[in-house]
């Protein structure tokens with residue numbers, strides 16, 4: 001067979017996987033042959049996503065693997081082990097992974113609907129303040145759950161957030177380091193070198209401490225943390241409210257330089273209440289320790305006064321809150 005029996009013989013002595021872990025890892029191992037791949041949905045920096053079928057409709061992200069020695073299999077397995085622990089309304093459903101090199105793939109449920117990126121930047125859909133708050137609350141809920149489980153997203157952005165009939169579904173969490181091991185070099189070079197190599201709208205999610213780590217000879221280990229996820233959430237919040245990226249149309253070098261020394265996108269032209277801008281400024285705090293955590297963000301968002309349509313301006317907004325939900 002495929003070696004379904006417990007494979008304890010070729011384990012390395014400094015085995016990272018305790019026995020019951022190996023057992024349960026098997027449950028998530030999907031043989032590549034069992035997957036049906038249909039059309040390509042899109043290609044990202046690290047992999048190609050296919051619409052596929054495995055006991056129903058799925059999305060299959062096949063990782064670009066350049067050569068065998070570049071396959072950080074342990075890291076990949078570790079990230080898969082992390083992934084499988086996630087069960088939350090606002091997180092994409094992890095179904096399994098192909099873990100036999102050179103075929104490394106992640107199988108998740110297929111997201112219907114469009115990403116926030118498509119809504120905001122391609123379709124130019126306008127999100128009202130109320131709608132933005134509802135979306136931000138769901139993101140905070142999903143992210144709060146991930147952080148409570150000790151998982152850092154590392155790549156939170158509107159391209160990785162789907163909206164399915166008003167429900168937020170976050171994708172692509174935790175997979176950054178495995179792909180970075182293979183492609184980190186290219187990534188950093190592209191940031192420092194040819195501007196064209198920089199994925200559009202990636203830099204504006206990077207906290208100051210990450211921007212500062214993007215030096216040509218720095219180690220590839222970027223200092224991701226819960227606080228860098230919160231910074232990225234701030235950028236998502238800005239996109240929802242303003243319909244564009246912060247530091248729009250500025251060259252990457254300028255963004256890296258400014259953010260690295262603590263410059264923030266100006267909110268002077270932004271039409272929003274103080275409370276709403278305060279959330280942005282807190283998430284974008286230069287010092288990571290000053291950024292709020294997701295439970296705190298959630299309760300702040302829940303306390304925001306909701307504007308009601310068709311209510312006379314003389315009627316105080318806060319009095320209408322209880323009738324709102």
Ligand code: ATP
Nearest residue numbers: 041042043044045046047049059108109110111159
């Ligand atoms: P990056 O590599 O920088 O993260 P990206 O987010 O565009 O860029 P991928 O995450 O590889 O790249 O996704 C490629 C495409 O597949 C995107 O259009 C994405 O919206 C889509 N996609 C990813 N996961 C799913 C899913 N579970 N269901 C439906 N579509 C998905």
